[in-house]
Each structure stands twice: as structure tokens, then as C-alpha cells.
Amino acid sequence: xxxxxxxxxxxxxxxxxxxxxxxxxxxxxxxxxxxxxxxxxxxxxxxxxxxxxxxxxxxxxxxxxxxxxxxxxxxxxxxxxxxxxxxxxxxxxxxxxxxxxxxxxxxxxxxxxxxxxxxxxxxxxxxxxxxxxxxxxxxxxxxxxxxxxxxxxxxxxxxxxxxxxxxxxxxxxxxxxxxx
Numbered sequence: 001x002x003x004x005x006x007x008x009x010x011x012x013x014x015x016x017x018x019x020x021x022x023x024x025x026x027x028x029x030x031x032x033x034x035x036x037x038x039x040x041x042x043x044x045x046x047x048x049x050x051x052x053x054x055x056x057x058x059x060x061x062x063x064x065x066x067x068x069x070x071x072x073x074x075x076x077x078x079x080x081x082x083x084x085x086x087x088x089x090x091x092x093x094x095x096x097x098x099x100x101x102x103x104x105x106x107x108x109x110x111x112x113x114x115x116x117x118x119x120x121x122x123x124x125x126x127x128x129x130x131x132x133x134x135x136x137x138x139x140x141x142x143x144x145x146x147x148x149x150x151x152x153x154x155x156x157x158x159x160x161x162x163x164x165x166x167x168x169x170x171x172x173x174x175x176x177x178x179x180x
Contacts, residue, residue: 034073041100042076043090045083056080 028035044055055061056078068074079100081089087107093099105111114120 033071037069037073037075039075039077040102041079042102043081043086043100043104044078045086045104046080047083054080 044061046055053059061078065076065078068076079093079098081093086105087110090099090103090105090110111120
């Protein structure tokens, strides 16, 4: 559940940044909202889990889509790519001219390829201009995330035991999973 909430929040933040970056040069942006509906496409991972929901139409996807439309007048289309085949999927989408406006990848060679093509926009300077403190009670939410589940602190694993199983490989510690 925590991972899903984190994913939703991260995606909402990226979408907001894309909107504000676009809006800064647009006269059709009034009171934080576009005057004409805009359309963006955003990559979302599909893990193809048995019995899993379609990530483009899940409850979380609908929440993001409706929130972006209501708050910014932006129609968000989620484009499903396989989590384990995302590089091939993105390459195919690029080849057909259907690549999403916003993509996330963990593949550094893919990032280098896209950067070499001039297809990556660095948002870091824009991100630094925003106050990214998240208030989970805004946007008409009557329940704070802190009320959803109580986090119970647990003692951490003993450092000595953890390091006794670690190996130093190429100046990087590899720590195998420790099971009691």
C-alpha cells in the first residue's frame, strides 16, 4: 500500500511539474489552470500480475486523471508499458511516434540514447523552484495519510551481524539477504 501511495504521489508531482513548465510560457493559464484542456501522455508500468488490475484504469489511475483534469484542466492518458520489457516497449513507441510525453526508466543506456537524440528535458532547475512539501490534507481530502495506518518503529538489524555477511566487491559492499 505504501509503495502504491508513493507511486501515486511521485507521478502527481511529475505531472504537476510538467504542467507548470509548460504553463510558464502560456497565456492561456489562469489561476493555476489552463483555460483550454491540454492532453499529455504518461508512461505507467504494467507488471502483468495474475489477477492484477490494468494500470491505465485502476482506482489510482482514475484518481490521477480526474485530479489533473479538475485542478489543471489537463487530460492525462496513461500509456502501459511492461515493467520488465519497458526498454523494448519505449523503443517501439518511439519508432511509431507514439512515445509518452513523460517517461520513467531505470535503464541508463536508454537515457543516454534519448539524450543523444535530444529527447530529454532536464526538469531539475524547475523542480528546485517549487516547494515540494506535501500536505496530505489538501485537495479536499478529509483523511490524513497519517491516519490511514499506524507506523510502528522496529529495532534495526544489528550492524555487526549484517556486515559479517557482507562482501567487498569492486569497492562496493554486497550484503546478502539476512534471514533470522
